[in-house]
Amino acid sequence: xxxxxxxxxxxxxxxxxxxxxxxxxxxxxxxxxxxxxxxxxxxxxxxxxxxxxxxxxxxxxxxxxxxxxxxxxxxxxxxxxxxxxxxxxxxxxxxxxxxxxxxxxxxxxxxxxxxxxxxxxxxxxxxxxxxxxxxxxxxxxxxxxxxxxxxxxxxxxxxxxxxxxxxxxxxxxxxxxxxxxxxxxxxxxxxxxxxxxxxxxxxxxxxxxxxxxxxxxxxxxxxxxxxxxxxxxxxxxxxxxxxxxxxxxxxxxxxxxxxxxxxxxxxxxxxxxxxxxxxxxxxxxxxxxxxxxxxxxxxxxxxxxxxxxxxxxxxxxxx
Amino acid sequence: xxxxxxxxxxxxxxxxxxxxxxxxxxxxxxxxxxxxxxxxxxxxxxxxxxxxxxxxxxxxxxxxxxxxxxxxxxxxxxxxxxxxxxxxxxxxxxxxxxxxxxxxxxxxxxxxxxxxxxxxxxxxxxxxxxxxxxxxxxxxxxxxxxxxxxxxxxxxxxxxxxxxxxxxxxxxxxxxxxxxxxxxxxxxxxxxxxxxxxxxxxxxxxxxxxxxxxxxxxxxxxxxxxxxxxxxxxxxxxxxxxxxxxxxxxxxxxxxxxxxxxxxxxxxxxxxxxxxxxxxxxxxxxxxxxxxxxxxxxxxxxxxxxxxxxxxxxxxxx
Numbered sequence: 127x128x129x130x131x132x133x134x135x136x137x138x139x140x141x142x143x144x145x146x147x148x149x150x151x152x153x154x155x156x157x158x159x160x161x162x163x164x165x166x167x168x169x170x171x172x173x174x175x176x177x178x179x180x181x182x183x184x185x186x187x188x189x190x191x192x193x194x195x196x197x198x199x200x201x202x203x204x205x206x207x208x209x210x211x212x213x214x215x216x217x218x219x220x221x222x223x224x225x226x227x228x229x230x231x232x233x234x235x236x237x238x239x240x241x242x243x244x245x246x247x248x249x250x251x252x253x254x255x256x257x258x259x260x261x262x263x264x265x266x267x268x269x270x271x272x273x274x275x276x277x278x279x280x281x282x283x284x285x286x287x288x289x290x291x292x293x294x295x296x297x298x299x300x301x302x303x304x305x306x307x308x309x310x311x312x313x314x315x316x317x318x319x320x321x322x323x324x325x326x327x328x329x330x331x332x333x334x335x336x337x338x339x340x341x342x343x344x345x346x347x348x349x350x351x352x353x354x355x356x357x358x359x360x361x362x363x364x365x366x367x368x369x370x371x372x373x374x375x376x377x378x379x380x381x382x383x384x385x386x387x388x389x390x391x392x393x394x395x396x397x398x399x400x401x402x403x404x405x406x407x408x409x410x411x412x413x414x415x416x417x418x419x420x421x422x423x424x425x426x427x428x429x430x431x432x433x434x435x436x437x438x439x440x441x442x443x444x445x
Numbered sequence: 446x447x448x449x450x451x452x453x454x455x456x457x458x459x460x461x462x463x464x465x466x467x468x469x470x471x472x473x474x475x476x477x478x479x480x481x482x483x484x485x486x487x488x489x490x491x492x493x494x495x496x497x498x499x500x501x502x503x504x505x506x507x508x509x510x511x512x513x514x515x516x517x518x519x520x521x522x523x524x525x526x527x528x529x530x531x532x533x534x535x536x537x538x539x540x541x542x543x544x545x546x547x548x549x550x551x552x553x554x555x556x557x558x559x560x561x562x563x564x565x566x567x568x569x570x571x572x573x574x575x576x577x578x579x580x581x582x583x584x585x586x587x588x589x590x591x592x593x594x595x596x597x598x599x600x601x602x603x604x605x606x607x608x609x610x611x612x613x614x615x616x617x618x619x620x621x622x623x624x625x626x627x628x629x630x631x632x633x634x635x636x637x638x639x640x641x642x643x644x645x646x647x648x649x650x651x652x653x654x655x656x657x658x659x660x661x662x663x664x665x666x667x668x669x670x671x672x673x674x675x676x677x678x679x680x681x682x683x684x685x686x687x688x689x690x691x692x693x694x695x696x697x698x699x700x701x702x703x704x705x706x707x708x709x710x711x712x713x714x715x716x717x718x719x720x721x722x723x724x725x726x727x728x729x730x731x732x733x734x735x736x737x738x739x740x741x742x743x744x745x746x747x748x749x750x751x752x753x754x755x756x757x758x759x760x761x762x763x
Contacts, residue, residue: 144608149620156624269756273749275700277707278723278741285734376615380704384727395708398619406623410616417611 131426138422145414146204150197153403160403161189167213167401200407209408214400219408222393229299230389233381234374236305237312241370244313245320246360252321253328253359254351265325271318276377280311280384299387308385312377316370320363327359334358361432368421375413499761506757509750516747519566529560531717540733549739553729558722562740565717569744572633572711572718573698577691579637580698584644585687589675591645592652603649606642614639618705627710629702629718636701640694647690651683658682689759696751703744719744 157163161180164187165171175183184190188199203210209219245268252264287307288296298304331337332355340350375391382391390409397405429435487495500506519526535555543550549558591602609617618635625631655661656679664674699719705711706720714721719740726737 140604141608141611144604145611148608149612149617152617152620153624156621269752270745270749273696273700273752274745275703275707275723275741275748277704277720278738278744281723281727281730281737281741285730285738289731289734372611372613375613379615379619380708383708394616394619398623399709401623403623406620410612410620413613413616414611417613421611 134422134425138418142415142418145418146201146411147197149407149410149414150200153407154196155193161187163401164189164213164403167403168216169214204408204411209411210404212397212402212405214397214402215405219404222405223390223408223412226388226390226393229387230378230382230391232305233308233312233387233389234378236309237374237377238316238367238370240309240313241316241320242363242367244317246324246363248317248321249324249328249359250351250356252325253355254348268318268322268325271321272315274314276311276315276380277384279314280308280381283307283311284384297386299385299389304385304387308381308387311384312374312381315377316373319366319370319373323362323366324359327362328355331355331359364424364428364431368417368424371417371420372413375416500757503757505753509753509757512746512750513754516566516570519563520570521567523560523564523567527557527560527563529557531556531561531564532715533557540729540736542733543735543739550733550735552726552736553733558736558739561717561722562719562743565719565722565740568629568712568716569699569702569719572629572636572702573695575630575633576637576640576698576702577695579634580640580644580694581687581691583637583641585648587641587645588648589652589680592649592656593671593675599649602645606645609642614701615704618701619710622705622710629706629712629716632702632705632711633698636698636705639701640698643690643694644687647686648683651686652679655679655683689755692751692755692758696748696755699744699748699751 154160161184165175165183170183181190188196191199200210207220209223211217212219212222215222248264248267252261255261255264284296284307287293294307295301295304296307337350337354340354341347345353378389379391379394381387382389383395386392390412393405394409396402397409515526523531533556535551537555539551539553539555541547541551541555547557547559549562552558552561587602587606591599614636617639618632621635621638622631625634661674661678664678665671669677702711703718703720703723706718707724708720709724711720712718714725722740723737723744726733726740729736
């Protein structure tokens with residue numbers, strides 16, 4: 127178990143390093159002239175500067191060093207929690223992130239809880255309902271759920287619940303009631319994915335012999351579904367949960383922009399708009415880290431939920 | 446209750462082969478009557494027709510296909526579907542609600558919104574096609590290389606794919622857009638790169654499955670080169686799931702490009718790209734909700750239809 131744990135953590139670190147590296151090379155190698163982007167991000171024109179000033183600016187941004195030397199330097203500092211200086215806001219990126227992160231974590235956390243409740247609830251009802259038209263309508267609902275653009279759904283909810291009914295504020299980030307609409311908007315695509323997978327899971331589980339056995343020993347349909355159906359059908363949800371973190375982070379960028387909430391997602395949108403390279407690099411690295419950590423936790427917790435899977439090394443090659 | 450379930454399953458199990466057997470048995474039934482007509486090899490079209498017959502019986506599938514066909518027609522020839530000019534302003538008729546002349550109403554400059562959505566289709570659908578095309582090309586070649594070469598090449602490619610999967614799609618696209626600039630083309634490229642990993646994984650799995658089948662071995666023993674085997678035997682048999690994924694990802698690419706242009710990284714405002722339309726309509730949500738909501742509803746219809754097509758194709762396969 128210990129050996130498995132070490133190997134899995136090492137793999138996660140490797141993936142994280144790879145993600146940082148790929149993003150670094152996209153941001154620093156892909157543009158034709160990184161210096162001009164960085165200068166215009168901090169409000170200067172390349173053409174207005176003398177060659178001496180340009181050389182000074184290049185040294186200031188660390189662009190005079192070789193590509194790999196600069197990369198090593200940035201990675202070393204990032205490992206110590208220093209993501210450099212924002213070009214357009216003139217503040218340390220780490221401080222910016224620390225200021226914005228709680229907002230996004232609250233939003234993402236409540237959205238994840240809502241999506242699990244909504245997705246599992248819908249699939250559970252779909253499996254329980256016996257009236258064919260309603261059942262097939264509910265089975266089609268998830269694919270509608272992830273066909274809807276997040277930003278459009280947000281606008282629709284604002285129109286209906288904020289402007290139409292006046293139940294919740296349309297924008298803002300203060301208070302609990304301003305969290306309701308963004309969290310619902312962010313939850314629906316993930317809920318659709320959970321519901322679809324769980325609906326298929328139920329379809330497979332009903333064919334298993336242990337369901338017949340459960341009926342044979344006299345359990346009611348509700349008992350069979352809860353005790354034997356759900357527990358077996360819900361296992362893929364756990365894996366999926368880890369994978370959905372990426373979608374939630376992506377959705378947060380859009381949702382925070384629509385509802386003008388001061389989170390990391392909106393910071394990302396503004397940073398890209400101003401081509402603030404250090405901020406973009408830091409946000410991508412942070413969200414990759416969130417993805418890797420959650421998936422690592424899911425992998426480590428899996429044996430607790432499904433005892434059939436054990437990570438005991440049987441052969442040396444298994445680790 | 447459990448017994449009815451079992452019967453249903455049995456039904457399904459017997460049901461599907463009998464449907465598949467149908468085209469094979471029908472020619473044999475009228476054989477004595479029309480024995481004079483010589484046997485002809487079914488060409489590609491007749492095979493396609495008989496394969497698509499069960500699809501044509503599904504009204505939902507036909508409706509979805511119709512919506513997608515309409516969107517494709519709008520992308521190719523927007524002038525056919527609307528007589529208005531997408532950029533002609535009419536200050537007197539600004540922000541009018543949907544009516545018989547202006548089906549989707551008009552926007553803040555009096556431009557006909559339906560026409561703008563139709564003309565926007567060419568930008569948005571081309572961007573999505575470009576993204577999926579890039580992902581297909583990259584994903585297929587990586588997947589085939591990985592599944593075919595095996596060993597270290599396979600391990601290396603799969604590790605890179607793992608890393609790419611760890612980067613949330615939209616954020617990877619944002620990084621690429623930061624580096625290469627804004628506009629429809631950069632957004633399409635960024636979205637395309639983001640969906641390469643899925644294609645690579647699916648292709649690799651399929652290639653690994655097909656590679657070990659007897660007919661591949663037979664082709665190799667018959668003297669075909671690896672390249673020929675790949676082209677004639679492996680790819681045609683491996684591309685089914687990839688095609689379903691491509692249909693699904695086409696819808697996802699429409700959503701992603703619209704999302705990026707909604708954030709302000711796509712085509713600049715006069716261009717009627719779908720995401721840009723919704724983004725500008727957002728400012729008039731209180732007074733004229735249709736400016737943002739109706740173009741979005743069109744996007745939902747197209748993407749939902751694409752998902753429905755993909756799902757039906759998948760169900761037919763099983």
